Amino acid sequence: MNLRTIFISSFLSLGSLGVLAQEQINLSGTWQFAFAANQKEADRLERFYTPDFAKSKFKSTPVPSNWALLGYEEPVYRGFKDNQAGEGFYVREFTIPQDWKDKRILLHFGGVWSSAEVWLNGNELGRHDCGYTSFAFDVTNKLKVDEPNKLAVRVRQITREYKFDVCDDWTWGGIYRDVTLEAMPAKRWIDDVVVQTTFDHLFQDANLDIRVMISDKHKNTLPGNYPSPGEPYKLCFTLTDKEGKEVAQRQMTVPAHVSTDREICLSLPVEAPHQWTAETPYLYSLKVELLEKEAVTHTRMERVGFRQISTDGGVFRINGQAVKLRGVNRHDEHPDVGRATTRKQWLEDLTLMKAANINYLRLSHYTPAEGFIELCDSMGMYVGNEVTLGGAGNLMYDPSFSGAVLQRSYETIVRDINKPSIIYWSIGNEDPLTSLHMVSVKLVKALDPTRPVLLPWRPEEWLPKEVDILAPHYWNPQEYDRLAGHSGRPVISTEYTHAYGNDAFGGLEARWKALTKHPAGAGAAVWMWADQGVKTPVRKKEKDLSEDEYLRINTAGWDGIVDSYRNFTRDYWETKAVYAPVYPVVDKISFVPGQDSVRIPIQNDFDFTNLSSVKMAWSVREDENVLYSGTDSMYGYPHTVSDFKLPVEKLVTVRPGKTYYVWFVFTDEKGTEITRRAVELCPQTEQPVSVPVCRELLVTETDKVTIDAGDIRYVFSPKNGQLVSAELKGKQLIKDLYPAIWRKLNQGETSGFGKENLRKAVDLTHYTSSVTAWKVEKTPTNAVIRTTVDYRVDQENHFTVTYRYSIGVDGRLNVYYQILTKVAVPWLPIVGMSMQSVSGLDQVHWLGLGPYDAYPNKQTAPILGVWGGTAGSPDVTGIKAMRWMERAGAEGTIHVSNSGYMENDAMCPERTYILSGVFGRPEKGRRAEESVPQLRTDTGKPFVGEFSIMLKAVR
Known part of the structure; x- marks a missing residue:
């Protein structure tokens, strides 16, 4: 059938x-x-x-x-x-x-x-x-x-x-x-057509191997069991290119076979065919015609992509070239139609995926609509198609279910065996290896010997030889490094980073690079593409993650890099950046003011595309100002590094305190942006020492310590050891500055901390404080306050902060602090200080990574620049990696210099956290690896940070 x-x-x-x-x-x-x-x-x-x-x-x-x-x-x-x-x-x-x-x-x-x-x-x-x-x-x-x-x-x-x-x-x-x-x-028809493309050893010319099953139900006309002589027939094979031009044709006469089927095999040689890859998805059309008495009685069509897969030597290759699979997992569903998806949803998904530099899909955990795979063929997407066995559990140990296993395996393969986009077959999901799994593997290999097979979650090197690829799930970078570094089989991590919620997804770049730097590391797939939401005409009875009263999102399915309706999340941009196949190899480079140019290495990680097809727009910047710019293209083979000669002769004079960098924006032949990156330009010159303007520095000791430096006044409280006010020309700009080691945890942090540890956690923002040391010093150039404060939450949770405040004659406040914790929860979400400004200073700008949130292990998408927005807006809220930030309004500007992070509170727009440490982004239930800052509270060592504050008049 x-x-x-x-x-x-x-x-x-x-x-x-x-x-x-x-x-x-x-x-x-x-x-x-x-x-x-x-x-x-x-x-x-x-x-x-x-x-x-x-x-x-x-x-x-x-x-x-x-x-x-x-x-x-x-x-x-x-x-x-x-x-x-x-x-x-x-x-x-x-x-x-x-x-x-x-x-x-x-x-x-x-x-x-x-x-x-x-x-x-x-x-x-x-x-x-x-x-x-x-x-x-x-x-x-x-x-x-x-x-x-x-x-x-x-x-x-x-x-x-x-x-x-x-x-x-x-x-x-x-x-x-x-x-x-x-x-x-009814009597004779073309029942099945199977195609295979095989290249010569140079991958230049190819054969199109065709197997055609012709069915015949003519009755015997001779008595007994003697076969009737019957009537011969002809088969005509015509291969045409994308423009409809005939490439190859063959006609053959087949002797009669009555009341039985016959498989006809034919090989069509094709000179230098266009090769199918995800970067070059060229498709031919094969027409197979059945002719009886010179009349065409039946025709079948197949789309053909000349594509050959191998795993020889432990390297996954397509058409002889090693490839890297930049992947996501996808469910064939949409909230408006459930699983009754159409071309509209398929096209939207594939368009957004390709824009995010995704070239590979794992179809979890079942085969999707056939039309979707056909669209992958035509648009260019590598596909791992999956036999649906993953929910069976212990049923896979019961031999009476062999029929279910064989049926699913057979029906999955025969429908899509000719689809060039499918590059491997996947058997089940996160299963133990059983005899029934091996039955499926062997049947799949028998039906289709041209594609490799893997078992998702199974990385063991002792797996049977029929399993061509190792497929670990959710390993840390060091584990991927070790496995791919010595594996004799390709490694494809069919799930490796979990996009749970909107505040996790840490470590994508580290895992990707650890795996794919090795020849055996073929690639990986993010879990998952879209949040699994479903909308019905019935109001939901219980609240869930969606504000829409008709849209259901289960917490177990809140794991997309886009939301249910394919709106981008922060994780989409991180995926796009990590998967970018073109980028500068360095993030900073030195130069001597006055030299002609610097050479910046550009990596081409495309598998088949030369850099000559990529446009590169660049602009040299000083903080927020563009100094000069240009557009270029380069020549560079896939998997190589080429140098770009950036002119810097205009950077003769560099100003102290300014940051110089070049922005690169890479676009493809259609003008679609591939990625954008920044490279810092570090001048090698002696910077002149800034001499403070000599202004009056006055220290007044009362129940408050007031320090005046020209137009700037700072007020400290000996009762709590904190800055309680900062004024510019008599107008208050800062209302408070106090330690910050806790705030409401977001979903990602909750997942990373774990339920058991959260039961130990208390609100560390509510405490009583007592000053245990206080000292004020004054010199001709600055005033210094040293103080130690004990902050007690309850008998088991407290922390101690040692401060050093230094105010120079120029009015700059330098803050140094050490925070030693003794708390029940083993990690902290943030470490630093909380600055409360007055209302009206609602314009926020920062030099650092932007415009997206940046964390210690999630900062590929944001790039160096000057960014900003209104306090409380989505552009500003969240964790930002900073060098300096400003809050400005009609009364003046607060300028903060800090080599760390800041977080602007969406619920209280006047509050800014100035942070030295941020909890590394976890995944779902998995914390960041140990090399990422964990903010552990049980090390016995204090958390240390420093930053400076300067009050300025409005520009």
């Missing part, structure tokens, strides 16, 4: 298919539907397929669809409690053309979750138990030509093996992909 739906909409643009489109009828559209919430209701509908069954309970419903999204049933995540779920009953009447009377006809289902029992005109066709694979029934001689036909489908969600199709995702019942009828000749 041919399980492949062969005439698809994307083929209809080819002129040769215009007539053949009549050979298929799409039954999608409006069906009659009844929902049974329980077994009692289902029993009442049991005879729904019979002609005289009353339809009073049936309502019109769209097919494809999932009934939970239509409001019939509350969506369920990860399977049903106590294996109790509703059922759906579908009825559709249709007619067929008169000339189909003598045809062989197949009824195709693209996907039904999870079990379909099918009747046609009251006759039972059969049952299919697998929620994600396509299937078909032969309905020849079961259709009526002169009157309507009644198709009835009972869809169950609970079967003995339904857990095979339950994964880390929503569980939705329904006929959610197209239902079609396909007609072909």
